[in-house]
Amino acid sequence: MENSEKIKIAINGGIGFGSKLNAKQLATISNYMDEKEELELNTFQQLYVEIPTAKQEEIIEEFTQAGLACYPVGNFVKSLRTCNFCKGEEAEGMPMAKELNRRIAGRPVPITLKAAYTGCALGCGEPMLSDIGVMKNRDRYNLYVGGKAKGKDAKVGSLLLENLSPEELYEVVEKIIAGYAATGKKRETFYKYTKRIGIPHLMG
Numbered sequence: 098m099e100n101s102e103k104i105k106i107a108i109n110g111g112i113g114f115g116s117k118l119n120a121k122q123l124a125t126i127s128n129y130m131d132e133k134e135e136l137e138l139n140t141f142q143q144l145y146v147e148i149p150t151a152k153q154e155e156i157i158e159e160f161t162q163a164g165l166a167c168y169p170v171g172n173f174v175k176s177l178r179t180c181n182f183c184k185g186e187e188a189e190g191m192p193m194a195k196e197l198n199r200r201i202a203g204r205p206v207p208i209t210l211k212a213a214y215t216g217c218a219l220g221c222g223e224p225m226l227s228d229i230g231v232m233k234n235r236d237r238y239n240l241y242v243g244g245k246a247k248g249k250d251a252k253v254g255s256l257l258l259e260n261l262s263p264e265e266l267y268e269v270v271e272k273i274i275a276g277y278a279a280t281g282k283k284r285e286t287f288y289k290y291t292k293r294i295g296i297p298h299l300m301g
């Protein structure tokens with residue numbers, strides 16, 4: 098009997114101009130959907146799709162070949178939410194956003210962590226309302242932490258460091274996430290974690 102077990106994965110078109118999917122990507126996804134199945138769009142610029150567990154590696158490879166980015170679902174760092182890079186790839190730091198995403202997305206953490214990037218101070222990627230937010234400022238980067246988008250007590254994040262180079266930014270963000278993964282309590286949100294240990298102590 099064929100194994101019908103399925104696993105849910107999150108997919109999107111990767112980091113680029115806007116949050117777009119092309120026809121080939123849509124066709125590739127639909128190969129694994131029945132007529133009555135639905136795609137779920139979450140608030141992280143991702144789609145949830147269920148694929149057969151037994152074939153997940155080959156399907157993820159097929160999705161990747163079609164230019165889709167695939168991420169685990171659950172208590173992981175989500176793929177980087179970004180602005181639309183309206184002023185141009187280099188000017189708005191898209192390569193840096195891609196590298197940051199490569200380094201942090203999919204890392205296990207106590208509960209889902211939302212990180213966001215925005216290419217200028219207009220902040221279309223909503224970094225101030227994310228657990229970890231990056232805002233490009235000329236050719237440097239400002240880092241915000243502890244934003245909270247949900248609930249009546251929604252809060253903007255606090256500026257932790259400013260004028261960082263890309264390498265400095267990667268290092269600090271990775272250190273913060275490693276600390277949260279190691280010492281955050283089970284299902285403790287990053288917002289609560291920052292309250293408990295104090296923003297100045299996030300980097301150890």
Ligand code: SF4
Pocket residue numbers: 180181182183184189215216217218219220221222
């Ligand atoms: S944050 Fe700036 S670069 Fe990014 S989409 Fe908004 S205006 Fe354009």
